[in-house]
Amino acid sequence: MKPALNLALGASLAALAAAGLASPAAAQGVTVSISCGAVGQELEICRQGAQAWAEETGNTVNVVSTPNSSTERLALYQQLLAAGAGDIDVFQIDVIWPGILAQHFIDLSEHMDGAEADHFEAIVENNTVDGRLVAMPWFTDAGLLYYRRDLLERHGASVPETWEELTETARMIQEAERADGNGQMWGFVFQGRAYEGLTCNALEWVDAFGGGTIVDGDGNVTINNPQALAAFELAATWVGYIAPEGVLNYAEEEARGVFQSGNAVFMRNWPYAWALAEAEDSTIRGNVGVAALPRGGEDGSNTGTLGGWQLAVSRYSAHPEVAADLVRFLTSREEQKRRAIEGAYNPTIAALYEDEDVLAANPFFGDLYDTFVNAVARPSRQTGESYNRVSNEFWNAAHDVLARRAEPAAALQRLEADLNRMSRRGW
Numbered sequence: 001m002k003p004a005l006n007l008a009l010g011a012s013l014a015a016l017a018a019a020g021l022a023s024p025a026a027a028q029g030v031t032v033s034i035s036c037g038a039v040g041q042e043l044e045i046c047r048q049g050a051q052a053w054a055e056e057t058g059n060t061v062n063v064v065s066t067p068n069s070s071t072e073r074l075a076l077y078q079q080l081l082a083a084g085a086g087d088i089d090v091f092q093i094d095v096i097w098p099g100i101l102a103q104h105f106i107d108l109s110e111h112m113d114g115a116e117a118d119h120f121e122a123i124v125e126n127n128t129v130d131g132r133l134v135a136m137p138w139f140t141d142a143g144l145l146y147y148r149r150d151l152l153e154r155h156g157a158s159v160p161e162t163w164e165e166l167t168e169t170a171r172m173i174q175e176a177e178r179a180d181g182n183g184q185m186w187g188f189v190f191q192g193r194a195y196e197g198l199t200c201n202a203l204e205w206v207d208a209f210g211g212g213t214i215v216d217g218d219g220n221v222t223i224n225n226p227q228a229l230a231a232f233e234l235a236a237t238w239v240g241y242i243a244p245e246g247v248l249n250y251a252e253e254e255a256r257g258v259f260q261s262g263n264a265v266f267m268r269n270w271p272y273a274w275a276l277a278e279a280e281d282s283t284i285r286g287n288v289g290v291a292a293l294p295r296g297g298e299d300g301s302n303t304g305t306l307g308g309w310q311l312a313v314s315r316y317s318a319h320p321e322v323a324a325d326l327v328r329f330l331t332s333r334e335e336q337k338r339r340a341i342e343g344a345y346n347p348t349i350a351a352l353y354e355d356e357d358v359l360a361a362n363p364f365f366g367d368l369y370d371t372f373v374n375a376v377a378r379p380s381r382q383t384g385e386s387y388n389r390v391s392n393e394f395w396n397a398a399h400d401v402l403a404r405r406a407e408p409a410a411a412l413q414r415l416e417a418d419l420n421r422m423s424r425r426g427w
Helices: 003-014 024-028 042-057 070-082 098-104 121-126 149-154 163-179 196-208 226-235 245-249 252-260 272-277 320-330 333-343 350-354 356-361 369-373 380-402 408-422
Strands: 020-022 031-036 060-065 090-094 136-142 144-148 186-189 264-269 288-291 306-313
Touching: 031 042, 031 320, 042 060, 042 320, 042 333, 070 090, 070 098, 070 196, 090 098, 090 320, 098 306, 098 380, 121 136, 136 320, 136 333, 136 369, 144 149, 144 272, 149 163, 149 288, 163 186, 163 226, 163 264, 186 252, 196 226, 196 380, 226 380, 226 408, 245 252, 245 380, 252 264, 252 272, 264 272, 272 288, 272 333, 306 320, 333 350, 333 356, 350 356, 380 408
Parallel strands: 031 060, 031 090, 186 264
Antiparallel strands: 020 060, 090 306, 136 306, 144 264, 144 288
């Protein structure tokens, strides 16, 4: 195990003893543990849901915080599960992981009493591997464009329809704001670190221009095409021009920090950032708008990468039925509604997109419904257990282009060759 993972694992599991959530009557119950992310309000909202279940059932829940980086989190999970460790009963897993981790999880269809039928069919299908429902949908995601409404109004600009328009509008407002004394203003921030988040961003650029999904539905490598090249060529102009050099090491929270401090015009991020941008202590509260990400040119399309997280029960759990009951509670309509209102986490139950309370808290949920249900999927199903290597090659190529270590055409040619070698004997 790598030293960094050792430290992360040790810190996470050390928290088990101190993180128990239970009712006074829990003495007769059992103890289960759940891994939760900690991006934004995620950890606290997870704790609240787990506490409510504990009080209702008389069981105890240990909440384990895991790395924010999905790349680091998957590596940690793989170490735990490969060892058959029962330290974590319920795993929060990314939408692209069911095929990778399925062998380690129980079939939840035997425990949900048909509740899965209320969730988006495509996500349930994504979470079904070899006929087994290995995870329940918890919340879904798609990349969105956040913008400063006040700055656009002040400078007579409109929400950009294309990536080219975003580039020009970002430059114009950035320069004007700096001339007015805000030397920290940047036009655009996003997730530019070499990790899974950059795969999501770069796939949005490529798909917006009509460049496909890296690997098509039949498993063919398609990334080296004129449309993908146009996307990479435009992105190559951003760093140091409308985006800070530091964006090359930004994940979600770094980008949000710059935007929420008032130092960026546009930001690409997930829906969770809305609730934080509109919080009482936010310096930009009341001045934030949300839209679909721009098209890639006039003939392109608005697109966002499909994200989202699921809950799975380890087959090494000492209490699988109790753990499955926790999953059923946390993925229920009532709990998903609470999470949507308090944290802007997108429900996976379609009916909640018509709920007045949910829409009052998140007005863009209704306007951008099509963005959420038609988001572009990463090619994890086509590439199976090879997906991690595919994504690693893709985000490294994108990072090299952004950092100007490679010309876009050369980066795509090398990426195509590497992926073709990888797929030579099938994914």
